Amino acid sequence: MLKIRDLNVHYGGIHALKGINIDVPENKIVTLIGANGAGKSTTLRSTIGLVKSSSGKIIYNDKDITNRKTKDIVSDGLVMVPEGRRVFPNLTVEENLILGAYIRKDKNAVKKDMKWVYELFPRLKERIWQKAGTMSGGEQQMLAVGRALMTKPKLLMMDEPSLGLAPLIVKEIFEIISEIHKEGVTILLIEQNAKAALEVAHYGYVLETGSIVLEGKGMELLNNDEVQKAYLGE
């Protein structure tokens, strides 16, 4: 579904991504793990067109989307949940969700999806009129995921959904990720929480200072000595 080929990204003089290759097959959960500054977020940002790549190709559904405008990429169903939640703090929960469906014209389907999001996150339904900024971190993350789902994604890219959340809520978020996947949404998940991510993922990549050093099936990586030493602290 998504193929990243030999992608290079520079921030000024810094070579952030050094020719990485990633494949995200349809209907799978793929995860990208790595330490701070490894280039995980940069990969997502350049895929969705927020950061310009210097060379390489990004192919989505057999279409070259390298350096295209974000809004065109989003309307093709490639959607990102940005790092650190980034909900619109002074707007209500409902307004946040409506904005998620900003590029969609099919009003009835939007209403149906809104219902689905409220079913998925009953806690959001209790807080329809609450300002997003006044909710807890976990609820905001749910809203950020819900808002992305309103865009009707075919491929959902999540940037560290467990960041700064209590372990119990992290568990809840990962359960929801599996549930979204069951609905037929392909997921590219970026995580520092390697264990949780590899447990749900079908395939994983390990990123280190801009290059992919390891890849394999989720469970294989989980049992890999190097990964255990570096990321799981065992």
Add this chain to the structure above:
Amino acid sequence: MKKNNILTLISIIGFILLLLVLNITLGSYKMRIFNLCGIYVILALSLNLINGFVGLFSLGHAGFMAVGAYTCALLTMSPETKEMNFFLEPIVPWLKNVQLPFPTALIIGGIMAAIAGALIGAPVLRLRDDYLAIATLGFSEIIRVVFTNTQRITNGPLGIKGLPTIGITGQSWEIVIWTWGIALFTIIFMVLLINSSYGKAFKAIREDEIAAEAMGINLFKHKMIAFVIGSFFAGIGGALLGHLMGTIDPLMFRFLLTFNIVLIVVLGGIGSITGSVISAIVVTISMEALRILDADMQIGGYIVKGIPGMRMVVFSALLMIVILFYQRGLMGTNEFNWDWIINRKKKIQKI
């Protein structure tokens, strides 16, 4: 029709009738201040769209007002008045004999301001926060300096005097209908715009640009739309202001004018239409009412000599207090709505 819409319609009609009654009962001095209130409502709303709803910190309002005011003035004045004004250097031939009716000239003034907004916005809107403020302020000063030096078009630093009064027939009731009529139109337009999907996108950009972009909102397009609409209404407001005063010159459109409008928007609440309207009226009236501070004062037997501009100190102090202790301003981001009034009434009745 919904009940609230009917209430709105009734209050608009009631308000227009009130305008006509006020025009008869109030004297010409008070009426002039009242008209000024209407103009400041237009200006405050146009700045609030840019600063409050899209979150672009623009300080270029005076420049767009100048474009609107000069365009409208030069298009409505009779060839004789123009000749009297341009006594140092004659006016350019293509402007000499142009005379259009007031409404046409007003709209052209707004459109010219919008074009200026688009031309300035294209390079400047890529900037953010303070940098945007500096750039827009700079461009607004450039407009003023250009107007000072294009003697044959704008009459330079001499300014233009003898602008025809607002309206077609020149009667006093027409002035109040034009100023407050356009103010009402601006209010309704802004309310509809903010409640549309464009308005939601504007707010999303204000809240978080990156998240808004990730939702597929075209940042530049939306910023540009807001900036151009804001400039258009600034031009209209500037044109009305010029025609109400009867005279314009480049010095009128200094940064101080922008500051007055920023003051109104901040006091009323950045991002609230209701707040801007209330604050525009209150500030405009108090700017006149506080003129006593400029005059000589007797404090405990001593006579303190009057300092011109003393009343502005009150506003500066007020602005500081608001920013330090009450950043939300009068209304925050809240808006007036009928349900709130009705619920209040019910509560009071219960007690």
